[in-house]
Amino acid sequence: MSIETLDSGLNQPPHPRSETSFGVPIPAFIAPEGTEAPGQYPFTRGIFPTGYRSKLWTFRQYSGFGSAEETNERYKFLLDNGTTGLSVALDLPTQCGYDPDDVMSLGEVGKVGVSMFSLTEAETVFRDLDLSRISTSFTINGTAAIIYAMYVAVADKQGVPREKLTGTIQNDILKEYVARGTWIFPVRPSMRLIADTILFSNKETPRFNPISIAGAHVRDAGCSAVEEMAYTLANGLAYVDELLRHGADANSFAKRLSFFFYVHMDLFEEVAKFRAGRRIWARLMKERYGITDEKAQMFRFGVVCGGSSLTGVQPYNNIARVSIETMAAVMGGAQSIFTCAYDEAFQIPTEFSAEIALRTQQIIAHESGVGKSVDPLGGSHYVEWLTDKTEEEILKVMASLDTYGGVEKAIEDGYLQMRIAEAALARKRKKDSGETVVVGENYFAHQDSSAVDYGEVFKSDPTTEARIRERLMTLRKTRDQAKVASALAALEAAARTPAVNVMSSLVECCHAYATVGEMVTTLKDCWGEFAEPVRL
Amino acid sequence: MSKLHGKRIVIAKPGLDGHDVGAKIISLTLRDAGADVIYTGLRKTPDYIARVAIDEGADALGLSILSGSHNALVAATMDALRRLGGTDIKVFLGGTIPAEDHQGLKDLGIAAIYTAEMKLNDVVSSLAEKLG
Numbered sequence: 001m002s003i004e005t006l007d008s009g010l011n012q013p014p015h016p017r018s019e020t021s022f023g024v025p026i027p028a029f030i031a032p033e034g035t036e037a038p039g040q041y042p043f044t045r046g047i048f049p050t051g052y053r054s055k056l057w058t059f060r061q062y063s064g065f066g067s068a069e070e071t072n073e074r075y076k077f078l079l080d081n082g083t084t085g086l087s088v089a090l091d092l093p094t095q096c097g098y099d100p101d102d103v104m105s106l107g108e109v110g111k112v113g114v115s116m117f118s119l120t121e122a123e124t125v126f127r128d129l130d131l132s133r134i135s136t137s138f139t140i141n142g143t144a145a146i147i148y149a150m151y152v153a154v155a156d157k158q159g160v161p162r163e164k165l166t167g168t169i170q171n172d173i174l175k176e177y178v179a180r181g182t183w184i185f186p187v188r189p190s191m192r193l194i195a196d197t198i199l200f201s202n203k204e205t206p207r208f209n210p211i212s213i214a215g216a217h218v219r220d221a222g223c224s225a226v227e228e229m230a231y232t233l234a235n236g237l238a239y240v241d242e243l244l245r246h247g248a249d250a251n252s253f254a255k256r257l258s259f260f261f262y263v264h265m266d267l268f269e270e271v272a273k274f275r276a277g278r279r280i281w282a283r284l285m286k287e288r289y290g291i292t293d294e295k296a297q298m299f300r301f302g303v304v305c306g307g308s309s310l311t312g313v314q315p316y317n318n319i320a321r322v323s324i325e326t327m328a329a330v331m332g333g334a335q336s337i338f339t340c341a342y343d344e345a346f347q348i349p350t351e352f353s354a355e356i357a358l359r360t361q362q363i364i365a366h367e368s369g370v371g372k373s374v375d376p377l378g379g380s381h382y383v384e385w386l387t388d389k390t391e392e393e394i395l396k397v398m399a400s401l402d403t404y405g406g407v408e409k410a411i412e413d414g415y416l417q418m419r420i421a422e423a424a425l426a427r428k429r430k431k432d433s434g435e436t437v438v439v440g441e442n443y444f445a446h447q448d449s450s451a452v453d454y455g456e457v458f459k460s461d462p463t464t465e466a467r468i469r470e471r472l473m474t475l476r477k478t479r480d481q482a483k484v485a486s487a488l489a490a491l492e493a494a495a496r497t498p499a500v501n502v503m504s505s506l507v508e509c510c511h512a513y514a515t516v517g518e519m520v521t522t523l524k525d526c527w528g529e530f531a532e533p534v535r536l
Numbered sequence: 537m538s539k540l541h542g543k544r545i546v547i548a549k550p551g552l553d554g555h556d557v558g559a560k561i562i563s564l565t566l567r568d569a570g571a572d573v574i575y576t577g578l579r580k581t582p583d584y585i586a587r588v589a590i591d592e593g594a595d596a597l598g599l600s601i602l603s604g605s606h607n608a609l610v611a612a613t614m615d616a617l618r619r620l621g622g623t624d625i626k627v628f629l630g631g632t633i634p635a636e637d638h639q640g641l642k643d644l645g646i647a648a649i650y651t652a653e654m655k656l657n658d659v660v661s662s663l664a665e666k667l668g
Binding site: 104425432532 | 552555557564579603606607632653655657
């Protein structure tokens with residue numbers, strides 16, 4: 001499908017109507033006398049009293065592949081078609097801190113995302129995009145501080161004031177040790193680096209979210225909705241404690257903490273998970289940390305719909321799955337939603353499948369009417385009961401982690417990693433035995449497997465890796481080496497001094513066109529590398 | 537279940553892909569089936585993996601790759617096994633491997649490809665049969 005054949009997104013639909021189809025006005029929310037209303041502590045029913053009536057969620061589609069030019073083209077396409085926030089996928093060498101020509105990068109350059117090995121690539125990715133007007137989310141953790149520094153440097157170069165930048169870096173290293181695997185440094189220096197990014201961001205880019213504490217990956221790896229929320233909240237508390245150790249003001253930084261989850265298929269359980277999470281977080285912020293500013297007690301979150309709930313068998317069935325999950329996210333009160341394409345289980349989405357994923361959100365937002373009243377399931381006997389039970393179970397899992405000695409210890413010992421592996425094995429066995437139903441796969445499977453239609457297949461360009469390496473070679477030959485060396489020396493000095501925030505040095509390294517690999521190597525020399533506890 | 541009793545199997549994660557759940561599920565399953573399992577952990581180079589498989593006297597080596605970099609990493613691992621003297625080790629592959637790549641990977645010497653949809657019991661039976 002070519003870009004020209006798609007309708008333009010310029011014709012914006014009206015906001016969700018505030019009346020029924022038969023003309024009766026609908027209140028923004030319905031809360032009988034004496035019951036908790038949306039926008040009211042502890043925010044079980046949502047953080048805003050007007051919900052999606054005043055502001056729809058952000059439609060955030062994850063994209064980015066191959067070279068910077070290809071990614072820039074895809075972003076222009078998505079923005080022209082109604083995407084309201086970009087979400088940048090980076091390749092594994094960028095995520096793990098290796099340059100494209102490193103021996104560790106073999107076969108991985110430009111594969112699962114775009115290579116952003118230096119400011120040259122970031123400038124290309126965001127060429128002709130006005131950073132003061134778009135919100136950009138980066139799924140980046142091990143090298144989050146560096147990629148964020150690069151984004152700030154692009155804004156500097158475009159002449160966009162830093163305070164206008166909006167977006168998010170995931171920057172949640174704790175779950176990387178447990179489930180996603182893009183760790184670089186040991187736990188302690190990693191926690192310092194995260195505190196540095198948050199404190200720098202609060203000051204320099206106050207509208208930017210410097211962390212998105214993510215449960216998504218442990219969920220996708222195998223654990224339950226309860227464990228997903230429990231581990232994520234526990235990680236959130238670890239970051240709060242770290243920031244307090246740096247002398248930061250919780251009433252201020254807690255406003256910029258945000259969360260990120262998967263939505264799987266059990267609609268009511270998912271809604272209950274989000275309602276319980278909002279309530280637990282607000283209470284912890286108020287009671288444990290004495291936070292008085294309500295905005296700093298609010299639990300804001302984005303979601304992914306799809307992930308491991310999608311199948312490679314009969315992939316078109318995934319469109320139905322993603323629709324149900326998106327409904328759950330909306331009724332749970334998500335601030336931003338990413339919908340997986342139906343082919344995401346086995347390939348990088350094509351423009352065709354990516355468009356259906358976006359249209360799914362638009363249909364729910366503009367045709368279904370679910371956004372007409374806040375927390376539409378609030379007061380349902382079942383959902384309120386389920387919310388209470390979910391909360392109880394989440395608190396139990398959090399208490400067991402405390403008993404173990406906290407998340408940092410559980411990670412360094414490999415305990416949490418083992419828990420996830422066991423949960424994953426149990427989930428797989430349930431699917432194998434037929435206890436968990438997956439339509440089209442373990443039940444109602446197609447008799448003739450040759451009839452399975454996988455749809456159009458995305459072809460990655462086999463020359464991408466070589467082209468990216470070529471760009472790196474050119475950069476190494478043309479940049480000012482003395483400037484690079486002095487910027488890296490300044491970074492090293494900052495890294496060796498715990499009281500100094502390393503962010504300014506990282507931004508300077510980016511401006512000097514130092515590579516991600518060079519910055520990471522400098523930091524490894526100071527801080528060492530994480531030793532993965534391999535425990536089975 | 538001890539279909540794999542006495543077999544030594546190395547499970548490895550080549551490249552930078554951090555999705556290790558599949559590798560761990562398979563490691564635990566093969567151990568339950570009686571095999572001695574050695575899991576390498578994340579981010580290992582093809583040379584390192586080949587060296588471990590040879591030093592451990594492995595009957596089989598399982599590679600788990602979900603990042604789409606399987607063609608390059610499998611070729612490099614098979615090459616390392618040849619160079620270091622491990623051609624008698626049977627090599628299996630798991631992860632996100634598109635059907636169109638299967639033949640090419642088998643041509644490189646991969647004995648079997650196991651994807652996420654396969655039942656664990658079937659994976660064990662297939663391995664037991666191929667390892668004799």
